[in-house]
Amino acid sequence: MEGVQMHLISKEMLEKMPSMEKLRMILDNVKEGKIVVLETGLTPEEEAKLIEMTMLEIDHENFIGIEVESYPVKERSVFSKLFGKPKGRLTVIGPANRLKTLEKQADVIKALVQV
Amino acid sequence: MGLMLAIRKRFGFILKLFFKKDKMRIGIYGPPNAGKTTLANRILRDWTGDVIGSPSDVPHETRRAKLREGVKIEVDGKSLTIDIVDTPGLATKIDFHEFLKYGMDEEEAKRRAKEATEGVIEAIKWLDDLDGVLLVMDATEDPFTQVNVTIVGNMEARNLPLLIVANKIDLPNASPARIKSAFPQHPVVPISALKGINIDSLYKAMAERFG
Numbered sequence: 377m378e379g380v381q382m383h384l385i386s387k388e389m390l391e392k393m394p395s396m397e398k399l400r401m402i403l404d405n406v407k408e409g410k411i412v413v414l415e416t417g418l419t420p421e422e423e424a425k426l427i428e429m430t431m432l433e434i435d436h437e438n439f440i441g442i443e444v445e446s447y448p449v450k451e452r453s454v455f456s457k458l459f460g461k462p463k464g465r466l467t468v469i470g471p472a473n474r475l476k477t478l479e480k481q482a483d484v485i486k487a488l489v490q491v
Numbered sequence: 492m493g494l495m496l497a498i499r500k501r502f503g504f505i506l507k508l509f510f511k512k513d514k515m516r517i518g519i520y521g522p523p524n525a526g527k528t529t530l531a532n533r534i535l536r537d538w539t540g541d542v543i544g545s546p547s548d549v550p551h552e553t554r555r556a557k558l559r560e561g562v563k564i565e566v567d568g569k570s571l572t573i574d575i576v577d578t579p580g581l582a583t584k585i586d587f588h589e590f591l592k593y594g595m596d597e598e599e600a601k602r603r604a605k606e607a608t609e610g611v612i613e614a615i616k617w618l619d620d621l622d623g624v625l626l627v628m629d630a631t632e633d634p635f636t637q638v639n640v641t642i643v644g645n646m647e648a649r650n651l652p653l654l655i656v657a658n659k660i661d662l663p664n665a666s667p668a669r670i671k672s673a674f675p676q677h678p679v680v681p682i683s684a685l686k687g688i689n690i691d692s693l694y695k696a697m698a699e700r701f702g
């Protein structure tokens with residue numbers, strides 16, 4: 377069967393991984409043409425770091441960047457600002473030439489994957 | 492992350508209740524072509540008389556961040572002095588083919604694409620050295636993009652003030668309301684940076700948010 381490989385990574389797995397390891401895993405898979413689905417997403421800082429790493433690895437031939445689908449983090453209380461860590465929500469990341477956002481709303485994301 | 496930075500990030504918003512900076516460094520952020528440079532020029536022209544860079548139809552025209560210090564804005568008797576940073580557009584992908592449409596040859600397009608990737612990195616690095624952000628969005632486009640979500644998330648995580656600018660309201664299909672509903676927790680000011688519509692409200696909002 378022809379198709380695009382998808383990796384669905386659980387919250388438990390993600391929580392065990394250090395940031396850089398997580399971002400490296402995502403980028404390596406995406407550069408191989410795979411789609412990565414994260415049960416809990418990245419923190420805003422990790423998202424920024426992922427964009428930065430992506431920019432460094434764009435080669436203007438095979439890899440032109442990533443497409444990321446995620447929801448905004450819900451507003452945080454003063455309590456969680458003091459003691460909590462910002463937690464991202466469900467996130468899908470794929471190569472920009474394969475994954476395309478069709479429509480994004482507050483709680484629904486529609487995307488197209490090219491085989 | 493350094494311990495001090497970690498502490499500042501976590502408890503900075505408490506410190507800010509007690510200490511006020513006399514000068515704020517404000518970054519102008521957003522996707523390519525949202526009108527960041529046009530807005531930066533408008534602010535500078537209104538308050539200093541000069542400009543910061545050249546706006547363009549071609550995406551990623553601004554590929555280096557540009558800083559202008561000591562811009563004094565006066566609203567209703569209050570004054571606010573800011574340093575303005577016009578940043579390159581943020582993107583998660585850069586395809587050199589896009590530049591071919593603007594009449595560049597392949598070599599030039601690839602060079603521009605490479606500079607654009609460096610510009611994105613520079614814009615992200617600046618996030619650590621700011622006291623506030625004007626996030627510029629093209630009000631004719633879908634506001635719910637990863638770039639916008641990432642900028643908003645980073646400002647929230649750093650507890651820095653953010654003002655969303657819904658630009659290009661002079662165009663018939665502009666919808667500042669769509670931006671407001673996408674980011675309900677932040678103030679949104681609809682303007683046209685090009686035509687100068689509603690700029691006074693923006694200055695007022697800036698004085699409130701950053702002053």
Ligand SMILES: Nc1nc2c(ncn2[C@@H]2O[C@H](COP(=O)(O)OP(=O)(O)O)[C@@H](O)[C@H]2O)c(=O)[nH]1
Nearest residue numbers: 524525526527528529546547548659683684685
């Ligand atoms: N109609 C309209 N066009 C605008 C407005 N602001 C900027 N533009 C145009 O949008 C394009 C991109 O502007 P620029 O300032 O270079 O965007 P930047 O990439 O975000 O710095 C240029 O062609 C501008 O003339 C606006 O308020 N209304």
Ligand SMILES: [Mg+2]
Nearest residue numbers: 527528552553
């Ligand atoms: Mg610009």
